[in-house]
Amino acid sequence: MNKLNFIDQETIKVINQKKIIQLLYRNKQMTKQDISKALKLSIPTVISNVKELIEQGFLDEAGVAESTGGRKPTIIRFIADSRYSFGVCIAKDKVRIILSNLNFDIIEERFFDLPSKLDNFKELILRIRKEVDYIISAHNITTQKILGIGFSLPGTVNEKKLLLENAPNLKVKNICFKEFQDDFEFPIFVENEANASAYAEAFINFNNIINSLVFISITEGIGTGIIIGDNLYKGYNKRAGEFGHMTILKDGDQCNCGKKGCWELYASQKSLVNKYKKAFGDDKNDLDYFLRLAEDNDKAKEILDEYLEYLAEGIKNIILMLDPRNIIIGGEISYYKTLIEKDLKSKVFEENNFYDEEECKISFSELQGNASILGATLLPMEKLFFFSEKVI
Incomplete structure (x- = not known):
């Protein structure tokens, strides 16, 4: 009985400390009295837990607040640089690595080109390890301060097994990241890039949209992360959200997944750039260059309009x-956003009997190109530090 009570008390303490850290992450600094009111915890509970968190380096005292009478309350401050996390985004043509603190500030980032053919994934991991070692050395960070390294991956991912099951755009299958754990001195985490983006958008921006959210990641392909009732929905076989491979055009173009007419063949960034290249006889792979053409070139406008039709069809x-x-x-x-938002919404919400713009809000990521990789840095923080796993 005493043992069970001890375990319960320890669990409660851990939960309370996570609540305090989450609260101070949002508010940056508060008095103990304010923490007590916000979390509905007793002052002694707050004092004891704050003391431990200060000893662990997560918090510190930052002076005193004004008082209308009596002793001035001490201000408790969240220390963003108390811990760090690595994020790795593996895309079709490049690898991006960042080091982030607990405020999701990017401390350092490194890039390198991905080989056109991944014959040996171990060599890729060793190259990533080399870049990670460089960042650690450059910033003189001890590995004890690193919570882990999160990988944002294109394709079907089983995060429990640390397994990249299938990544058609990388042309690899069944890559087990458990085999690479010994290459790092801290834990490895993996997630599908769209799910990682959804995590980041929901947690980092904390904009009260997490109860019902679909994040559509448009890159070389299309992936979606689904959040329902504050939980990431992954499905029974952890394949939910592969909307990039829903058929949008019967007997359409051949996809590398084996099917024909997949949505991402018509609505991905790659498909848009390829259409521009074909129409203008230009080898540039520059999305910005082609989209700027669409501002005053009729042919470019037609291509963009057709692209938005396909994108809207999938969203509908x-x-x-x-x-x-x-x-x-x-x-x-x-x-x-300013170039495409109006036309896209018009195509999605054209007259229908099922939904309108008041019922479903379409917006563009404030994290933009950083959503996926910041989601990767969040993985070690989420599982080890911030909040309990929420996957259905």
Whole structure:
């Protein structure tokens, strides 16, 4: 009985400390009295837990607040640089690595080109390890302060097994990241890039949209992260959200997944750039260059309009299937919100009997091209530090 009571008390203490850290992450600094009121915890409970968190380096005392009478209350401050996390985003043509603190400030980032053919994934991991070691050395950070390294991956991911099951755009299958754990001195985490983006958008921005959210990640392909009732929905086989491979055009173009007419063949960033290249006989892979053409070139406008038709068609299907309150569009294309937002919404919400713009809000990611990789840095923080796992 005493042992059970001890375990319960320890669990309660851990929960209370996580609540305090979360609260101070949001508010940056507060008095103990304010913490007590916000979390409905007793002053002695707050004092004892804050003391431990100060000893662990997460918090410190930052002077005193004004008082209308009596002893001035001590201000408790959140220390963003008390811990760090690495994020790695593996895309079709490049790898990006960042070091983030607990405020999601990017302390350092490194890039390198991905080989056109991944014959040996271990070599890729060793190259990532080399860049990680460089960052650690450059910033003189001890590994004890690093919570872990999160990988944002394109394709089907089983985060429990640390397994990249299938990544058609990388042309790899069944890559087990458990085999690479010994290459790092801190834990490895993996997640699908769209799910990582949804995590980041919901947690980092904390904009009260997490109860019903679909994040559409538009890159070389299209992925979606689904949040329902504050939980990431992954499905029975952890394959939910592969809307990039829903058929949008019967007997359409051949997809590398084996099917024909997949949505991402017509609405991904890659498809848009390829259409421009073909139409203008230009080898540039520059989305910005082509989208700027669409501002005053009729042919470019036609290409963009057709692209938005396909993008809208997929979004309409998602709305009918999931009935989300919020849809967030991310990826590089989110930088061009002012150019495409009005026409896209017009195509999605054209007259129908099922939904309107008041019922489903479409917005563009405030994190833009950083959503996926910041989501990767969040993975070690989420599982080890911030809040309990919420996956259904």
